[in-house]
Amino acid sequence: MSETVTKLPGAAKRGRPRLDELTASDIESIPALETIIGYRLRRAQLYVFQDFIENFTRMKLRPAEFSVLSVMARRPGLKQTEIAEELGIKRANFVALMDGLETRGLAERRKADTDKRSHSLHLTPEGVKFVRKMMAVWTAHEERLVEKLGGPEERDRLIELLDRIVAPD
Amino acid sequence: MSETVTKLPGAAKRGRPRLDELTASDIESIPALETIIGYRLRRAQLYVFQDFIENFTRMKLRPAEFSVLSVMARRPGLKQTEIAEELGIKRANFVALMDGLETRGLAERRKADTDKRSHSLHLTPEGVKFVRKMMAVWTAHEERLVEKLGGPEERDRLIELLDRIVAPD
DNA sequence: AATTAATTGTTCTGTATCATAACAATCTAT
DNA sequence: ATAGATTGTTATGATACAGAACAATTAATT
Numbered sequence: 248m249s250e251t252v253t254k255l256p257g258a259a260k261r262g263r264p265r266l267d268e269l270t271a272s273d274i275e276s277i278p279a280l281e282t283i284i285g286y287r288l289r290r291a292q293l294y295v296f297q298d299f300i301e302n303f304t305r306m307k308l309r310p311a312e313f314s315v316l317s318v319m320a321r322r323p324g325l326k327q328t329e330i331a332e333e334l335g336i337k338r339a340n341f342v343a344l345m346d347g348l349e350t351r352g353l354a355e356r357r358k359a360d361t362d363k364r365s366h367s368l369h370l371t372p373e374g375v376k377f378v379r380k381m382m383a384v385w386t387a388h389e390e391r392l393v394e395k396l397g398g399p400e401e402r403d404r405l406i407e408l409l410d411r412i413v414a415p416d
Numbered sequence: 417m418s419e420t421v422t423k424l425p426g427a428a429k430r431g432r433p434r435l436d437e438l439t440a441s442d443i444e445s446i447p448a449l450e451t452i453i454g455y456r457l458r459r460a461q462l463y464v465f466q467d468f469i470e471n472f473t474r475m476k477l478r479p480a481e482f483s484v485l486s487v488m489a490r491r492p493g494l495k496q497t498e499i500a501e502e503l504g505i506k507r508a509n510f511v512a513l514m515d516g517l518e519t520r521g522l523a524e525r526r527k528a529d530t531d532k533r534s535h536s537l538h539l540t541p542e543g544v545k546f547v548r549k550m551m552a553v554w555t556a557h558e559e560r561l562v563e564k565l566g567g568p569e570e571r572d573r574l575i576e577l578l579d580r581i582v583a584p585d
Numbered sequence: 586a587a588t589t590a591a592t593t594g595t596t597c598t599g600t601a602t603c604a605t606a607a608c609a610a611t612c613t614a615t
Numbered sequence: 616a617t618a619g620a621t622t623g624t625t626a627t628g629a630t631a632c633a634g635a636a637c638a639a640t641t642a643a644t645t
Contacts, residue, residue, distance in 0.1 A: 309601090311602090336603090337603070337604065337605085339603095339604080339605080339606095340602080340603065340604085362611075362612070363610075363611060363612085364610065364611045364612070365611095
């Protein structure tokens with residue numbers, strides 16, 4: 248591919264090293280993105296989320312909402328800050344998310360009278376039914392992933408490795 | 417934690433199943449987030465990016481910019497669409513990113529005269545020097561991760577598993 | 586050769602995500 | 616009683632990401 252900018256003289260084959268061109272050993276030292284942990288993690292995460300989103304467009308459910316409903320189902324009564332922090336969501340951003348779930352009749356805030364500031368969060372009866380359907384959809388999605396990975400043992404290996412990354416030093 | 421909303425009668429201990437409350441077996445069927453591939457992937461990816469970002473704030477370099485410089489270093493002369501597509505960046509969004517690199521004097525667009533529409537992308541001499549520093553910083557960051565994982569073999573195992581996820585069916 | 590279709594880079598726009606600051610109400614500690 | 620911390624909330628800004636449309640150019644079709 249010829250270009251309008253003429254090539255510089257080029258790295259001397261045996262002269263003093265040039266600092267403004269990449270030497271062969273420079274280029275070798277530059278890792279292909281395929282070997283970079285963060286890059287690969289991101290691509291894989293994007294892929295999984297993409298699949299998740301496609302599977303859940305019909306239910307109009309986003310990953311963050313899934314995780315919140317999921318926590319409310321297993322541990323009803325937690326307050327907003329607790330769920331938000333556990334999921335890594337800023338409590339400011341949690342408000343709109345919870346508003347949405349409440350508007351759709353899936354979840355509700357109950358005033359805890361031991362602390363008039365806080366709300367304890369619960370599924371509504373409708374939310375319970377919704378979560379059942381949600382889990383059915385999720386199971387299919389997850390099973391596809393496990394199959395791609397090569398089985399539950401491989402899934403466990405993956406999660407164990409991800410654990411090590413996130414674990415405190 | 418007492419609450420203003422009085423408890424519903426509760427699931428019959430031995431009566432007909434209620435559809436609007438979660439049974440014990442329902443709750444069992446709800447996976448803890450810790451076992452969900454997508455959730456764990458996301459948390460790990462966030463952790464790694466966080467570490468990356470902290471390490472690169474001084475250089476004012478974001479992950480996407482890193483990846484673009486990295487590709488330009490290894491394979492100079494590619495055109496915008498090629499790099500963007502390879503990195504999963506929409507070509508529309510690539511423009512501003514490349515503008516930034518060009519403004520900082522790290523990279524340049526050269527008109528390829530075989531196709532007057534396209535630009536071939538290259539590092540500038542300054543960009544070359546920048547990439548060397550960038551790679552030094554990156555190496556430290558990556559080595560920390562590899563150490564957390566338990567060594568290069570574990571890193572390779574992780575990447576292999578991530579491969580399987582992204583691989584076409 | 587003339588017309589049509591496709592590609593490249595670009596701008597514009599909209600939406601989702603994420604973080605930060607400030608605030609009133611309430612609770613806790615001194 | 617006062618000062619300080621917490622809870623939920625609003626408002627706001629930055630960033631990431633996706634889609635539509637467009638001019639210039641190239642490729643394909645007739």
